[in-house]
Amino acid sequence: MTIGAGPRGPGVLVIEPMGNAGRFLVEAADRLGVRLYAATHEDVHDGYPDRLRAALAGVCATDLTDTPRALADMEAFCRQHAIAGVAPCFELFTPLAALLAERTGLPGNDPRLARAARNKILMGEAFAAVGIPAPRWALAHDDAEAHRAAREHGLGWPLVVKPAEQGGSWGVSVVDGPERLADAVGAARQYAYARPHGLALDTRVLLQEYVPGEEYSCDTVVADGVAYPLPVVAKDTTGGRYRIETGHTCPSGLPAPLVRAVQHTAARAALAVGVRNGIAHTELKIPPGTRTPYVIESGARLPGDNLCEIVEAATGVSEAAAQLRAVLGLVPDTVPSRTDAASIRFLLPEHGGVLREVVVPDLPGTHSEVYLRPGEAVPEPADSTCRIAHVVARARTAEQARGLAGRVAARSRVEVG
Ligand SMILES: Nc1ncnc2c1ncn2[C@@H]1O[C@H](COP(=O)(O)OP(=O)(O)OP(=O)(O)O)[C@@H](O)[C@H]1O
Ligand SMILES: [Mg+2]
Structure with a gap:
């Protein structure tokens, strides 16, 4: 149109x-x-x-x-x-x-x-003000304060430590016990300026209660204050200390009532951080045995990670077109035109070093993109900058798409020396 x-x-x-x-x-x-x-x-x-x-x-x-x-x-x-x-x-x-x-x-x-959509402290306050389920949290300026806050607020272990302002999982750690807290606070405080513009960042550190369970993302386009939910996507991450996104699959595989619950909570989160004409990307986790999505974060922007491609391949909905219409004051088109599936999988190194070789096979129904060339430096797998390539798979069902992307990843060769 x-x-x-x-x-x-x-x-x-x-x-x-x-x-x-x-x-x-x-x-x-x-x-x-x-x-x-x-x-x-x-x-x-x-x-x-x-x-x-x-x-x-x-x-x-x-x-x-x-x-x-x-x-x-x-x-x-x-x-x-x-x-x-x-x-x-x-x-x-x-x-x-x-x-x-x-x-x-x-x-x-x-x-x-508007700053609540960028700063996770203001975001936590905005969610609390309207009763959106979200992890409990405390603030720390340094290591000593972090130990005290973790004890006094009873946040329990594991605990998530993250910068107040950053993205791409930079500086985010999941900490099993007090002995690792100092390192995690140091990692979260390392960014005083954001690349590439040099924007000064809030260097305070957030300690968050760990929310267990499967993770999802759901975007919301808002036009004149009316929220229109977009498709729910299942998100895979690494486990352990660093949670790096390893893949996304649409549809999410959730039953319809939980899809609605995720969309509803994501829409509340978008409105809570002031989105009125535009798009928001919200990440949520559902603790096992519950039907309550907890909001991890909501940003007033399109998603990264080729999620626009994944959602459009699966449903026909263009999130970018929806955002453009919303910012022009027009009603966005959010009606799915197909019921297919798509999955993206990222290839991560086991450790940092120099890339020696990367080979991603071409299977029908897939395409891939390699980000680094042999000879280039591969960062330690502590955040999303370590990714070497991705593969996108399209299929009839989410299970097939995820399986196909997984097969390409399993047959890929990544050598880091
Ligand atoms: N309170 C929490 N409980 C459980 N897991 C969490 C929590 N906070 C963060 N995580 C995990 O760490 C990941 C990164 O955290 P978060 O989204 O807050 O950081 P980010 O830098 O904005 O990341 P990104 O830009 O990659 O989404 C989350 O996607 C989630 O898997
Ligand atoms: Mg995030």
Whole structure:
């Protein structure tokens, strides 16, 4: 469906489209006839993939870490290019998008709550304020305070230690006992600035009660404050100290009432962090023996990890198109047009080092992407930066899709020396 045609279509300013979701916004904008513009730093723009650069109708070059300057530059840009919508993309700038929408009078998220979609302390407070099931938590500035908080708040073991502001599981550890707490606090505090813009981060550390059970994600598109649930996806992670996402499968395999429960809780979480015109990505766990989804986090952005591709392959729903329509003040199309399945599986190294060889076989119904070349450094498997490749499998059922992706992973060869 086309909203406008070619250069006459409405313009949307995406605040930092680098990263996984940007390419899906480009595809969706093309389909909808939306002119896509980017707000970014010129150095970051220099590193954009050619396809992204070529797809943009224009670029607002500014310093996104300097809020007053970025708002002034982007406001002037919006007027100059008759921008009709502002779409946050990179998670750490979602509050900036809400402020810009308010300032320009465009559809956007609640600016008073916007930081809650980025900062896990404010997020925990926002969930508690409206009674959304979420892990209990405490704050710590250092190791001594962490020991005291873990004892006094009775959070139990294992305990999750994470930075107040970060993504990609960077600095997140699951700690079995007090003897490992100091290391985990150090890992969570290591990020004072976020790459690649150099945005200053809140370096406080969050201790969270560990929520057991299977993990899911569910996105919600909100238009004029009305929440439209999107498909539920099952998420696989590594176990142990570091929880790195190893795969995602849609549909989730949950029975219909639990799908509804996950969608309902995800929608509440999105609204609680101020999403009013846009999309939110929410992660949830369901403790065994319960029917209660607990929210791990909700961000006012499209998902990463090629989840846009997985959801669309399985259901026909384009989350990126839904976001573009919502930020333009239009009702998003969230009706599934097929009942297939898709699964993505990431190839992780057993340890860090130098990549010697990577071979991912081609099986029918699958395609893959390799991120690193032989000779390149492979980080220790402590967060998602260690991933070497992914394979996507499409099939009739979730079980088949997951099985097929698993078979490709099992037959792949990854050698790290
Ligand atoms: N309180 C918790 N209980 C159980 N598991 C948790 C908890 N908090 C985090 N985890 C696990 O750690 C993973 C990463 O945590 P979290 O989502 O908070 O960090 P993140 O850096 O935002 O990650 P990402 O961007 O990869 O989603 C979660 O997906 C989940 O598997
Ligand atoms: Mg997460």
